[in-house]
Amino acid sequence: MLENLRPQIAQGALAPCVPPFLTALVERDRTDRWTIDTIGAITRSLGFDNFMYGATVALKPKQEKNSYVFTTMPAEWIRRYDEMAYIEVDPRIESAWNSAVPLVWDAETFVGRNRRSDQFLADASLHGISSGVCFLIHLPQDCHVFISLSSSVERVDGLRQRTIARAIPDVMAFGHYFHEVFMRATIESNIAPRLAGAPLSPRERECLTMAARGMTTDDIAAALRISSRTVQYHFDSIRTKLRAANRQEAIALAMYSGVINV
Secondary structure (H helix, E strand, O other): OOOOOOOOOOOOOOOOOOOHHHHHHHHHHHHOOOOHHHHHHHHHHOOOOEEEEEEEEOOOOOOOOEEEEEEOOOHHHHHHHHHOOHHHOOHHHHHHHOOOOOEEEEHHHHOOOOHHHHHHHHHHHHOOOOEEEEEEEEEOOOEEEEEEEEEOOOOOOHHHHHHHHHHHHHHHHHHHHHHHHHHHHHHHOOOOOOOOOOOOOHHHHHHHHHHHOOOOHHHHHHHHOOOHHHHHHHHHHHHHHHOOOOHHHHHHHHHHHOOOOO
């Protein structure tokens, strides 16, 4: 199962003028052990139930990317998302990828696209994730950060839409601040991602087996009917979990340990 990365605060990160709730976050971190509860409280103050940060990051040019995750979502949902390979059909990812502004969504935004996407929406709703707002931060070296704040509110009606619109500036500030002040400091200190050592999901084993048989990223994408970008995400996660420097090492480690058989 995916595990949370433990954030740490960057030195000198507090700017002279920041929103009050962000100041409170940093001050709290200086006096108490920083916890998921702190981020959860800020998320709720913005009108949402859960916060999600996901990043694929390479520290150096041409270096393979690692996957980093921090979330306040229920552990059962994190496990389910990983095992069901919902990254392949999560409609928020593609929509946010193609949007220059934050995406406000509910089930009606995406329902009817395809069977697996509808399954994702229904499953997410059962876990209290029925609507929300999300956006991407594009980084150098083709690296990306996905920020999502979600809610159990099933429908974003006119009133809810206006409420979220008023909160968008703080939501954006929160997401960027979280990345720059907490996660960037953690990632650049070369701390291993917390999902290092986690078991591969069924889809990850399938992708790795195909690669071991000589299939390229595009070959795997065509065979699984998913995008090449999603295949690459799977391999970012695979390398991170296996602590492998590249795809070839991941194949060798998986075969040696019996995780895959070719």
